Amino acid sequence: xxxxxxxxxxxxxxxxxxxxxxxxxxxxxxxxxxxxxxxxxxxxxxxxxxxxxxxxxxxxxxxxxxxxxxxxxxxxxxxxxxxxxxxxxxxxxxxxxxxxxxxxxxxxxxxxxxxxxxxxxxxxxxxxxxxxxxxxxxxxxxxxxxxxxxxxx
Numbered sequence: 001x002x003x004x005x006x007x008x009x010x011x012x013x014x015x016x017x018x019x020x021x022x023x024x025x026x027x028x029x030x031x032x033x034x035x036x037x038x039x040x041x042x043x044x045x046x047x048x049x050x051x052x053x054x055x056x057x058x059x060x061x062x063x064x065x066x067x068x069x070x071x072x073x074x075x076x077x078x079x080x081x082x083x084x085x086x087x088x089x090x091x092x093x094x095x096x097x098x099x100x101x102x103x104x105x106x107x108x109x110x111x112x113x114x115x116x117x118x119x120x121x122x123x124x125x126x127x128x129x130x131x132x133x134x135x136x137x138x139x140x141x142x143x144x145x146x147x148x149x150x151x152x153x
Contacts, residue, residue: 043144044069045137051075053091053104055083065093067145070134072107072118080113089117098133100126 044067051063053075063077073093077083087106092099100122108116122130138144 042070042134043138044073045134045144047095047137049093049095051091051093053077053089055087055089057090065095066114068095068134068137070130072104072116075115075117077113077115083109083115085109088120091117095133096136098129100130102126
């Protein structure tokens with residue numbers, strides 16, 4: 001089990017996993033007919049905001065977040081080179097004036113350069129704030145995107 005980074009001002013406690021089994025799973029999925037290729041478990045919503053991340057604690061990269069759910073997000077790095085499935089990220093992102101610091105793993109690399117990432121670790125306080133943000137997005141009239149959110153493996 002990992003612990004929260006000292007730079008994470010959001011909490012003293014953290015919940016981390018490496019396999020995704022204990023990640024945030026308490027949001028009820030929207031009823032729908034599942035696609036056989038879709039493993040997402042919670043609704044995802046379009047959103048926008050800046051991101052900053054490091055892969056394997058190397059150079060800092062920037063970009064933007066495109067959509068978000070309780071278990072992960074789709075991001076668009078400014079530089080779309082050299083990312084691979086399995087890369088681990090330390091990422092900060094902001095949506096609706098809420099800032100989050102999370103530990104993620106890349107689960108999908110698209111030809112467009114977009115990365116699908118699964119959240120592996122975030123503080124208890126950040127987890128509660130993320131739930132509130134998802135609820136806010138769901139009540140803002142935004143429809144869930146075409147598939148539920150659980151990055152493909």
